Amino acid sequence: MRIGTFLRPALTLLLLALVLRPVWFTPLFAPFASAGGPVIYERASLLSLSISHLGLVAAASAAATLVAVTLAILVTRPAGAAFLPLSRTITNMGQTFPPVAVLALAVPALGFGAGPTLVALFLYGLLPIFENAIVALSTLPPATMEAARGIGLNRWQQLVRVELPLALPVTLTGIRLSVVIALGTATLGSTVAARTLGEVIIAGLLTNNTAFVLQGGLIVGLFAVLIYDALVQLETRLVRRTGG
């Protein structure tokens, strides 16, 4: 807590500076640059790459959340229980496929660019959210559910007013894991010409320029840490409200 109160703003400022004013860091990265090569990545603005990167992650995670939570709701209804094993198998498959293979397979179908990356991130995001949502929805306090039925809520009201709010904190944990995985995995998207921060890292690898690799890696890492932290705080607040 104490450390967080100082560290959080410090890291946020560092990230903003890295993205908006990369030249400030020239002295820092200079020792890692290839001899005579550029120190700071300037082929594209880091800000626009960051926005594109985060946009891909947000879109894929939102879609994964929607699909995974919908599936979890369906298979935790009495009528959908039979589909539980099948839907688990499908989401697990999404996870066992290596991301590079997904990208390679998706390119012929969707062409180069954001499409294949979105598909890969989406598939990778499903499993943690689905598993957590299922656990959350199937371990609700029985007395509370009994009361929800007992006072006369219909099925839909039970879901919207009681089940989903109570399942939210645990589901959010799944979303958090999924988002953090997606933030890292998205860098691979640049191998198939999606605009992500991976572009900086790949450029560094191709030209043997460690400065670029560090720069790209640092920005992605800081985004991951700060977003993770924000989601943890949100969960804590929710748990406190639901009387944990």
Add this chain to the structure above:
Amino acid sequence: MIEIDKITRLYNGVPAVDAVTMTIETGTVTVIVGTSGSGKTTLLRMINRLEEPSSGEVRINGESTLTIKPHILRRRIGYAIQGHGLFPHHTVARNIGAVPELLNWSADKISARVDELLTLFSMEPETFRNRYPGELSGGQQQRVGVARALASRPDLLLMDEPFGALDPVIRTRAQDDLRRIQKQLGSTIILVTHDMEEAIRLADRVAVMDSGQLVQHGTPAEIITRPATEFVADMVGRVERPLRLLSLVPVSELVEEGVAEGEALPVEASLRDALSACLWTGRAAVPVEQDGVLVGRVTFEAIRARARARAHP
């Protein structure tokens, strides 16, 4: 009038409730007593269709509950669940106002009702209205659970051990409050407990359950003086029997002219209170007062005679 007609519930072929038939008059309090696992909760839950009977049916004012959509039926019936079952993510006020909200009461009317109920259960509205259930003691949670069941002033109330988590002082007060509210509104209450004391204190009719069967259904006095089975006699308790009987009779029935020493009892007190006062202070008679004015006395001898007469009518 609620007619429970040969209602049975099987779990894996074993009856949890076994062909129970019982008629409950409108405006009365029926208390279902029995040991743990005797089927009390199952019987209660079949009335608002939280549990579907394997056979038999329940009729409310002649109308079979099977003809009404379950969630619509339940909005008409107050239900205080065993172990409160409050919504942990809603404030006390929202929990209590849950049913009125479903019935589309106005916000003002709901908040007035919430405050009224909190006050009734000795919980300062200012303090408790906006708390979450996790911020209440077990007894406070239970009272909020009962308040939620009462909120829409339902004609029929089902209560499953509503006072189990309360300390004796608050429990007695909550029982008195419930009885008062019930008299005022003329509601019909079916309440489950395993505490015979509570049953006798609250009930117009006591229903005793044993292994899924209804073994006796009668007034508290009948249950005490003419137990249908050994099991009922055990539930009443052979030692407590005469005292339970005396607790049903108000002092006013035995008041006679004359004076007595010591502290006076109000006319509403029971003969058990009078007996206890005699024994504790070694008196042969206790003065009786009504609204602070002495109206006579009740004697130890009269109590003894009455106990014998009631026990062997």
